Amino acid sequence: MNRAPVAFISGASRGIGAAIALLLAQKGYRLALLARNEADLRSVAAQTRLAATDCLCLVADLQRPADIETAVSRCLAHFGRVDVLINNAGIGHFGPIEKLSLEQFQAQLQVNVVASWLLSKLLLPQMHQRDHGLLINILSDAARRPFAGGSTYCASKFAQDGMFRSLQEELKNSSVKVSNIYPGLVNTYFNNKTPSAPQPNKLEAAEVAVAVWDIIARNGEPSELHISRSH
Numbered sequence: 001m002n003r004a005p006v007a008f009i010s011g012a013s014r015g016i017g018a019a020i021a022l023l024l025a026q027k028g029y030r031l032a033l034l035a036r037n038e039a040d041l042r043s044v045a046a047q048t049r050l051a052a053t054d055c056l057c058l059v060a061d062l063q064r065p066a067d068i069e070t071a072v073s074r075c076l077a078h079f080g081r082v083d084v085l086i087n088n089a090g091i092g093h094f095g096p097i098e099k100l101s102l103e104q105f106q107a108q109l110q111v112n113v114v115a116s117w118l119l120s121k122l123l124l125p126q127m128h129q130r131d132h133g134l135l136i137n138i139l140s141d142a143a144r145r146p147f148a149g150g151s152t153y154c155a156s157k158f159a160q161d162g163m164f165r166s167l168q169e170e171l172k173n174s175s176v177k178v179s180n181i182y183p184g185l186v187n188t189y190f191n192n193k194t195p196s197a198p199q200p201n202k203l204e205a206a207e208v209a210v211a212v213w214d215i216i217a218r219n220g221e222p223s224e225l226h227i228s229r230s231h
Ligand code: NJP
Pocket: 010, 011, 012, 013, 014, 015, 016, 017, 034, 035, 036, 037, 038, 040, 060, 061, 062, 063, 088, 089, 090, 091, 092, 111, 138, 139, 140, 141, 142, 182, 183, 184, 185, 186, 187, 188, 189, 190, 191, 192
């Protein structure tokens, strides 16, 4: 029986999620990678397999609860367990409220808030059963810092913050841990077709991945981590 631990990473087709996948593959993790873009997902999976990891691609749209349920079922059927859930996927719609649509706000809440709640709900029972597990959530400094043009993004990140801090309270007497990471700006594709131009005030996705690994290596400590370059 393969005893290598399993990580489930949402939003693993690029950016921070892909960087986490590559690092965890090097650390000996088996991986379930979720995103919509199958070609991008397979390209990340191919890179993780260079580290000889067992990697399952889960093509799913986090705006669709049925996709999420199918992805979790496929993952548990394949691996039998998930040790670490990384709620990373996120979208951002920015701008004055008059320029934003209700559909954008709803998508923002669905992907960032509802999907990470549902993934946690579906994967927690098997963690409780084994009395072992870790949830790592990629939030944002925008979860504590409102800014002009951030009405929908900040709403989603404040909501995730409240949700996962509540979950920390709910699980405080359990062996399952919840840790929240609050990055500042990161050099990724976020909201773009191409990666943003590297800027010295931005973190690299690989630095966020290292923070994730440090938390895994310390079994969920710290429960809250803020990382950024200067703004
Ligand atoms: O973004 P990006 P990041 N269903 O755009 C996936 C937070 N953060 O890595 O579906 C399923 O490169 C998408 O895949 P695809 C941020 O809020 C960032 O920067 O194939 N998957 C891709 O893999 C977010 O929570 C910054 O398009 C969906 C991934 O999500 C996290 O970091 C600063 C999906 C997004 O990759 C990762 O963002 C900060 C859907 N409906 C916090 N929609 C920053 N970059 O500056 C998207 O404080 N995905």
